[in-house]
Amino acid sequence: MPSHDVLIIGAGLAGQRAALAAAGAGASVAVVSKVHPVRSHSVAAAGGINAALNPGDSWESHAFDTVKGSDYLGDQDAIEIMCRQAPEEVLYLEHIGVTFHRSEDGHLGTRAFGGASQARTFYVADITGQAILHVLYEQLMKHSGQVDRYEEWFTTDLLRDDDGHCVGAICRNLRDGRLEVFDAKAVILASGGAGQVFKPTTNGLIVTGDGIAQAYRVGAKLMDMEMVQYHPTTLAENGFLITEGARGEGAWLLNARGERFMEKYAPNKLDLASRDVVSRAAQTEINEGRGFPDGTVALDITKVPRKRTLEALREIVNIGRDFAGVDITREPIHIRPGMHYIMGGVKTDSFGETTVPGLYAAGEVACVSVHGGNRLGANSLLDTLVFGRRAGEHAAGRAKRMPMPSTPSSRVADAEETIAAIIRRPAGGRRIAAIKDELGTTMNRYCAVFRDAEGLAEAQEIVRRLKEEAPKAGIDDRGTVFNQDVIAAIELGYMLDVAETILVAAQERKESRGAQFRTDFPERNDEEWLKHIDVSLGDGGVPTVDYSPVTITRWEPQERTY
Amino acid sequence: MPDYTLKIRRYDPESGEAAYWEEHTVELKEHSSVLEAILKVKADEDGSIGIRCSCRAAICGSCGVRINGRPGLACNTHLVEASQRAGDGAPITVEPMGNMPVIRDLIVDMDAVHWKKIRRVTPWLLNREPIPEREYIVPHENMVDVTQSMACIQCGACVSDCLSMEVDPGFIGPAALAKAYRFVGDPRDAEPFERLKDLAEDEHGLYDCTHCFNCIDACPKGVAPMSQIMRLRRRAGNDFEIEDRNNGSRHEHAFVKNIQRNGLLHEADLLPDSYGGKLNPRAAPELIESMPTVIKAVARGKVTPAKALLHQHKAPKEVKQIFKTIEARPEREELNLYITGYEDAEDRVDVPHVPHTDEPTSLQPPDPPVDKSPTFPAPEPAPESAPEPAPEPAPEPESESE
Numbered sequence: 001m002p003s004h005d006v007l008i009i010g011a012g013l014a015g016q017r018a019a020l021a022a023a024g025a026g027a028s029v030a031v032v033s034k035v036h037p038v039r040s041h042s043v044a045a046a047g048g049i050n051a052a053l054n055p056g057d058s059w060e061s062h063a064f065d066t067v068k069g070s071d072y073l074g075d076q077d078a079i080e081i082m083c084r085q086a087p088e089e090v091l092y093l094e095h096i097g098v099t100f101h102r103s104e105d106g107h108l109g110t111r112a113f114g115g116a117s118q119a120r121t122f123y124v125a126d127i128t129g130q131a132i133l134h135v136l137y138e139q140l141m142k143h144s145g146q147v148d149r150y151e152e153w154f155t156t157d158l159l160r161d162d163d164g165h166c167v168g169a170i171c172r173n174l175r176d177g178r179l180e181v182f183d184a185k186a187v188i189l190a191s192g193g194a195g196q197v198f199k200p201t202t203n204g205l206i207v208t209g210d211g212i213a214q215a216y217r218v219g220a221k222l223m224d225m226e227m228v229q230y231h232p233t234t235l236a237e238n239g240f241l242i243t244e245g246a247r248g249e250g251a252w253l254l255n256a257r258g259e260r261f262m263e264k265y266a267p268n269k270l271d272l273a274s275r276d277v278v279s280r281a282a283q284t285e286i287n288e289g290r291g292f293p294d295g296t297v298a299l300d301i302t303k304v305p306r307k308r309t310l311e312a313l314r315e316i317v318n319i320g321r322d323f324a325g326v327d328i329t330r331e332p333i334h335i336r337p338g339m340h341y342i343m344g345g346v347k348t349d350s351f352g353e354t355t356v357p358g359l360y361a362a363g364e365v366a367c368v369s370v371h372g373g374n375r376l377g378a379n380s381l382l383d384t385l386v387f388g389r390r391a392g393e394h395a396a397g398r399a400k401r402m403p404m405p406s407t408p409s410s411r412v413a414d415a416e417e418t419i420a421a422i423i424r425r426p427a428g429g430r431r432i433a434a435i436k437d438e439l440g441t442t443m444n445r446y447c448a449v450f451r452d453a454e455g456l457a458e459a460q461e462i463v464r465r466l467k468e469e470a471p472k473a474g475i476d477d478r479g480t481v482f483n484q485d486v487i488a489a490i491e492l493g494y495m496l497d498v499a500e501t502i503l504v505a506a507q508e509r510k511e512s513r514g515a516q517f518r519t520d521f522p523e524r525n526d527e528e529w530l531k532h533i534d535v536s537l538g539d540g541g542v543p544t545v546d547y548s549p550v551t552i553t554r555w556e557p558q559e560r561t562y
Numbered sequence: 563m564p565d566y567t568l569k570i571r572r573y574d575p576e577s578g579e580a581a582y583w584e585e586h587t588v589e590l591k592e593h594s595s596v597l598e599a600i601l602k603v604k605a606d607e608d609g610s611i612g613i614r615c616s617c618r619a620a621i622c623g624s625c626g627v628r629i630n631g632r633p634g635l636a637c638n639t640h641l642v643e644a645s646q647r648a649g650d651g652a653p654i655t656v657e658p659m660g661n662m663p664v665i666r667d668l669i670v671d672m673d674a675v676h677w678k679k680i681r682r683v684t685p686w687l688l689n690r691e692p693i694p695e696r697e698y699i700v701p702h703e704n705m706v707d708v709t710q711s712m713a714c715i716q717c718g719a720c721v722s723d724c725l726s727m728e729v730d731p732g733f734i735g736p737a738a739l740a741k742a743y744r745f746v747g748d749p750r751d752a753e754p755f756e757r758l759k760d761l762a763e764d765e766h767g768l769y770d771c772t773h774c775f776n777c778i779d780a781c782p783k784g785v786a787p788m789s790q791i792m793r794l795r796r797r798a799g800n801d802f803e804i805e806d807r808n809n810g811s812r813h814e815h816a817f818v819k820n821i822q823r824n825g826l827l828h829e830a831d832l833l834p835d836s837y838g839g840k841l842n843p844r845a846a847p848e849l850i851e852s853m854p855t856v857i858k859a860v861a862r863g864k865v866t867p868a869k870a871l872l873h874q875h876k877a878p879k880e881v882k883q884i885f886k887t888i889e890a891r892p893e894r895e896e897l898n899l900y901i902t903g904y905e906d907a908e909d910r911v912d913v914p915h916v917p918h919t920d921e922p923t924s925l926q927p928p929d930p931p932v933d934k935s936p937t938f939p940a941p942e943p944a945p946e947s948a949p950e951p952a953p954e955p956a957p958e959p960e961s962e963s964e
Contacts, residue, residue, distance in 0.1 A: 035614070035616065035624070036624075036672070038622075038623065038715075038716050039614070039616055039623065039624045040622075041616065041617070041622070043617070043621055043622050043623075043715075044617055044619070044621050044622065091697060093695060094697045095689065095693055096686075096687060097686065097687030097748065097750065099705050099708050099709055099712050099744075099748065100697075100702075100705065101702065101705050101706065101709075102700060102701065102702040102705050103702065104702060105699075106699040106700055106701055106702065107697060107699060108697045109702065124705075124712065125706075125709050125713075126707060127621075127709075127712070130621060130712075130713075131709075131712050134712070134716075134842045135687075137684050138687070139686060141680075141681055141685055141686065142686040149675070175665065202618040203621060204616035204618070205615060205616050205617075205618065206616040207616075236616065238619075240618075240619045241619075278773075282603060311706055314709075314713070315621065318620065318638075318783075319619060319620075322620065322638045322640075323593075323619065323638070325593065349827045351656070431605060431606065431609075432605075432609065433604070433605030433606070433609075435606070437605075449730045459683040475609065476608050476609040476610045477609055477610035479576050479610070480575060480576065481574070481575055481576055481612075481665065482612045482665060482667075482669055483610075484604075484609070484610075484612060485609040485610060488609065502654065
């Protein structure tokens with residue numbers, strides 16, 4: 001039975017960074033991931049990572065941009081920590097081998113990004129996430145003496161002892177169906193966001209809100225769940241991401257009349273206003289009939305010199321060619337806002353500790369909250385790394401002070417029975433994919449860029465019904481080797497829980513702030529709503545809402561214009 | 563929407579049955595992907611079909627499969643193209659990648675082959691000391707240059723159809739060697755010589771590639787693994803002058819000289835030249851060892867003694883001009899899609915200009931190319947006594963070894 005000081009669930013940027021930090025602090029570490037680590041969705045992060053590292057830049061400027069970007073819902077103490085530690089983190093990555101692109105003089109190069117007052121985004125072409133993820137994995141291979149990797153193991157349950165402390169997890173080896181108890185003195189959730197709750201989404205099929213739901217089910221509080229980011233530039237048909245780096249390099253947004261519409265909505269920052277602002281602008285153009293018939297506007301990347309596009313935006317050249325049939329170096333590409341990121345997640349302090357002792361969270365699964373109502377582009381990689389590291393170090397410190405817990409292996413029997421029950425389900429019932437599809441379409445219809453009470457209530461009704469249908473959904477696969485059907489059934493349950501908490505929080509917040517725009521409450525209302533909405537699992541399995549204050553250190557809320 | 567028929571290779575290790583083909587027909591748009599078709603079958607008909615996938619956008623590297631017998635990603639292969647390639651209304655075949663054991667259906671054991679080989683090449687940066695307080699100052703071109711091998715998503719498509727690996731399962735292979743270039747080409751790495759020496763001395767290493775181009779065709783990300791292998795060889799053989807015990811470097815040089823002299827390959831000369839010429843004592847045992855093959859070839863009429871020994875062909879002046887042009891260049895040009903563009907004539911500034919017969923034959927070096935290949939720092943002089951060839955990489959104590 002595996003036992004480690006620190007058990008990390010998820011092996012994207014946050015998980016791998018946490019693993020290296022915990023190992024560096026002397027802990028024995030296990031990383032469990034339902035996919036091979038380099039398949040983690042961090043791989044898709046394109047544009048870059050923010051840090052105030054250039055001469056003339058300052059962490060204060062970065063922090064202010066982040067606070068303003070968050071529409072003043074971000075906690076300023078946590079934002080300060082993130083922005084102060086950013087330069088050190090970027091240099092750490094540079095030293096372990098990330099191939100950051102350089103300026104002409106050989107120093108680290110930067111590109112402009114949305115909502116930032118300076119060009120402070122460090123990048124590797126438009127595969128920054130991939131480059132960092134693969135280099136961190138190189139380090140995991142190097143440090144395999146300290147970090148045990150459990151690749152393609154799916155976590156089914158978090159374990160708590162009698163005092164309510166998190167003491168490990170039960171995981172299933174996808175390759176042979178074997179379940180194991182993983183004892184651990186601390187558990188770090190680093191399993192990413194919940195993009196698949198929406199359809200379409202830029203997120204991969206594996207991004208099913210597992211960690212958010214697992215934490216919620218063992219009593220952890222969630223926070224800012226209503227804050228769901230729609231990225232301004234995604235492909236209409238399949239939701240694929242066209243990086244903000246394109247606009248950072250000089251691309252323009254145009255409506256169907258060829259007008260550079262951002263002049264109207266953000267006269268100063270134009271295409272590089274923060275994402276919530278640009279997404280609302282693009283969606284408004286579409287809704288008011290100035291878009292193309294396919295419900296899109298255009299992104300004109302031909303404004304970027306062709307050589308620069310080939311060198312620095314190679315991935316979206318491929319995406320344009322392979323998935324839209326467009327050569328972006330020669331013609332504009334049709335895009336629209338699409339679900340991209342969830343600012344909310346498992347509520348943590350600045351060391352990643354959740355409200356459940358022994359349980360940590362870092363990265364998109366967590367809500368520190370450094371992104372508040374709206375995350376700035378290129379701050380998510382930073383978030384994963386800074387708070388991944390902090391969680392890893394803190395968890396290692398906790399482990400030093402306590403004995404190894406031991407969960408009776410009888411707990412495996414319960415988990416086995418849960419899975420056996422899924423496998424025993426009779427054929428028939430709705431198909432898992434159909435339920436998932438209805439969930440995603442519903443969320444994208446009612447809980448997107450513009451929301452109102454009526455739509456949110458409708459969505460909640462639908463989710464309630466889907467929650468009844470899900471446990472009866474049919475299963476085709478009765479085997480143990482890579483039984484993806486069973487995993488899909490469990491993930492569907494996670495997604496429905498996450499959807500429910502998003503809808504509860506979105507209904508609760510009766511104002512417009514950041515990514516949450518309520519057409520029935522179109523103004524920001526600091527007097528009543530400058531506070532976080534926390535959601536936790538109440539009696540009878542019903543989400544319960546309460547509030548927590550926003551930490552304000554030095555930047556008082558102001559009107560927000562770009 | 564048109565109908566597409568997929569013929570999927572199924573295998574369930576728990577059934578005790580052999581692998582078999584199964585057909586499914588789906589209705590989807592022309593430019594939908596093969597992955598979307600498989601997922602639709604899974605969604606509507608049979609959830610038990612095993613395939614790894616996540617991003618759907620050719621970045622996570624999960625869905626490497628063989629489509630109509632050719633390796634690639636299911637997510638960026640369009641149905642209409644796959645169907646055309648299958649030909650004449652035939653179904654699109656989808657099967658697991660090659661050179662790796664199948665676990666189930668379309669899922670192969672990448673750890674047993676692909677990742678094992680990646681771990682072979684010491685796949686982490688060995689920092690040049692001293693590590694600066696801030697960043698290493700390195701040319702922009704170098705970082706753009708290694709971005710091509712960094713763009714590898716570890717999907718395994720190149721490994722799937724590597725012919726050398728089929729013959730020699732020990733071959734380090736295209737993906738891992740491309741990964742090695744990512745370090746050798748990185749000016750922050752302290753040990754390019756040791757890395758190259760290690761890979762050159764390994765009999766399953768640098769010189770085990772036979773230039774079949776399969777990996778270049780297979781790669782969905784334009785990494786061009788074989789090109790990276792050739793660049794490793796140039797670094798090893800030309801820059802660091804590593805003479806490996808496999809005779810790979812000498813063979814390569816002999817080959818080039820042979821073409822320069824003869825225009826067409828003179829095989830009878832090639833083998834002794836690879837070992838320092840006919841009179842070199844090293845060549846004799848090699849010649850003797852190759853006699854059975856030669857005798858077989860003569861017996862089957864593949865070669866005649868006259869043709870083999872009296873090679874009449876001499877390199878025409880056009881061939882000599884190619885050599886002159888390339889040798890006259892101040893810098894070595896490297897093809898790199900991040901620098902030169904892709905499949906696009908107007909971006910290909912670095913293809914040697916070969917004159918037609920009606921053009922003047924005295925070639926000037928071409929105008930300075932628009933895009934420069936990276937320049938490498940001069941290699942440090944090779945240690946006076948080269949270290950003992952290490953058949954195994956010398957991993958750090960804490961590292962993983964296979």
